[in-house]
Amino acid sequence: MQLCLSSGWGGLEMYPSRIIPELARQGWQVYGLALSGSRVADSMRDAGITPLTVASKGRALLGVRRILAYLATHDIGVLHCHKSSDLRLGALLATLRPSLRLLFTDHMGVTRPKRDLYHRWAYGRVTRLLSISDATRARNLQAFPLPAERIRRLYLGIDPAPYAPRLDLKEREGLRRELGIPDGAIAIGMPGRLTHGKGQDTWLEALSGLQHARPGLAWHGVLIGGLAVSEGSDEAYVAELKALSETLGLADRVTFTGFRRDLPRLFEALDIVCVPSRNEAFGLTVIEVMAAAKAVIGADSGAIPELLDRETGRLADPGSPAAWTTAMAELADDHALRERLGNAARQRVLDEFSLAAHVGALIGEYQEGAGAS
Known part of the structure; x- marks a missing residue:
């Protein structure tokens, strides 16, 4: 029982x-x-x-x-x-x-x-x-x-089957347009409940750093998670994040998706996925991203370092937006690296986390x- x-x-x-x-x-x-x-x-x-x-x-x-x-x-x-x-x-x-x-x-x-x-x-x-x-x-x-x-x-x-890619090129481009991702832009996503400790504030500050460090780089942020208490989020914190996005000048470069039931398909629309949670007991979202064969950056804290290594992703200090900016820039610059890390990450889920x-x-x-x- x-x-x-x-x-x-x-x-x-x-x-x-x-x-x-x-x-x-x-x-x-x-x-x-x-x-x-x-x-x-x-x-x-x-x-x-x-x-x-x-x-x-x-x-x-x-x-x-x-x-x-x-x-x-x-x-x-x-x-x-x-x-x-x-x-x-x-x-x-x-x-x-x-x-x-x-x-x-x-x-x-x-x-x-x-x-x-x-x-x-x-x-x-x-x-x-x-x-x-x-x-x-x-x-x-x-x-x-x-x-x-x-x-x-x-x-x-997790069951890795739902995270295997299913969209054809036309469907993927349509989903990216729905999410506000400009053609040719690197899509950098962050899934998870919008609550303190999950690190969305660090992620926004890192994107701001990326905007200043790499002014010529085309990218778009996608923040995935419910916006209401009924969807598991902290509405006061959601308001703080939206205000921070405005303050950092990111309002036009970050999409707040709200609650979505099609998370595996959203992963298909992304190029890089970030999980900066400060103290995960495990990191279920991390292995979901890995199963989707996406390049993932995880927090170098809690249990996440048990899931990711240099062969399957990147780790960054959850208290340092600059570290996240550096990791994002490395992956944004190298399509082949993103592919290699993503494929190795999916294989590890198949081998160890089914x-x-x-x-x-x-x-x-x-x-x-x-x-x-």
């Missing part, structure tokens, strides 16, 4: 619906537990299952007998939590149903110690804590009251010490 009692919508909340079809393909019967009316519940339905739903986290705790009966009826032996606040319910269920294997994936990257009495009880019921990168595991080892052997690194994965491989390893964690379900 995938447990995610969140009313939000981000990578953490999307994860269960991403793995459910692959778990089913690999022979597992999957169940879900989510909040009534949440996007998580809707996404689970879209992924092919009908989740058990509760009105709130409090109602879930009060209705624990109902959930226990559901677990027993469906002979569910594994409970996989994705949000730390859900561990209260997960640990209670594991206490009342001792045969239940409780797993928790730390999608966010813990930032403070969790070793008080409550956390020792809750994490004490966790069979396996899964860290999504080596950087995250290092923090987990420091923060959680668990022995090292119960904290394992399991990289995330969803099938991720789920296969996850199933291994589900099964260890217990029978298959």
Whole structure:
């Protein structure tokens, strides 16, 4: 059972619906537990299952007998939590149903110690804590009251097929015009939620630096991400970014796309993609860009250096717009380099970061010490 009692919508909340079809393909019967009316519940339905739903986290705790009966009826032996606040319910269920294997994936990257009495009880019921990168595991080892052997690194994965190029030349040129990219310009994109810490301000300042350092270079910026709270963004920060764009003289050279569902196709319209997030626990966007065979510049912080090296992309200090300007200029000047890096990046995703491989390893964690379900 995938447990995610969140009313939000981000990578953490999307994860269960991403793995459910692959778990089913690999022979597992999957169940879900989510909040009534949440996007998580809707996404689970879209992924092919009908989740058990509760009105709130409090109602879930009060209705624990109902959930226990559901677990027993469906002979569910594994409970996989994705949000730390859900561990209260997960640990209670594991206490009342001792045969239940409780797993928790730390999608966010813990930032403070969790070793008080409550956390020792809750994490004490966790069979396996899964860290999504080596950087995250290092923090987990420091923060959680668990022995090292119960904290394992399991990289995330994606289905690379949707990111393979599909547009013909005419379609690609049409999409570029739609995005405001002038003919012959180098398109420099940045995808992601428009929130503090993702680095859009650094990216804009780097583009301003590129404008001054290379006045003869034809380029256009494409900022991809929702502009409203309902789309996962910080509206006050969006306003700051638009004001910064005006102040830097970039209003005519940067397109704010708003929320888009066709991200793999947008990548096809771009030449360079930047991910300057300051402290990614993994960097899912990075491997999506890599799967699209695009030249990517990532932040030299968090887990991103585990994904990129000099053969597959470039790294830059997320606190230094000048470093990003330099990296952008290098890639803008060399079409062959962009092609070589992009092709090598896609191959690495195929070799190391596929969803099938991720789920296969996850199933291994589900099964260890217990029978298959």
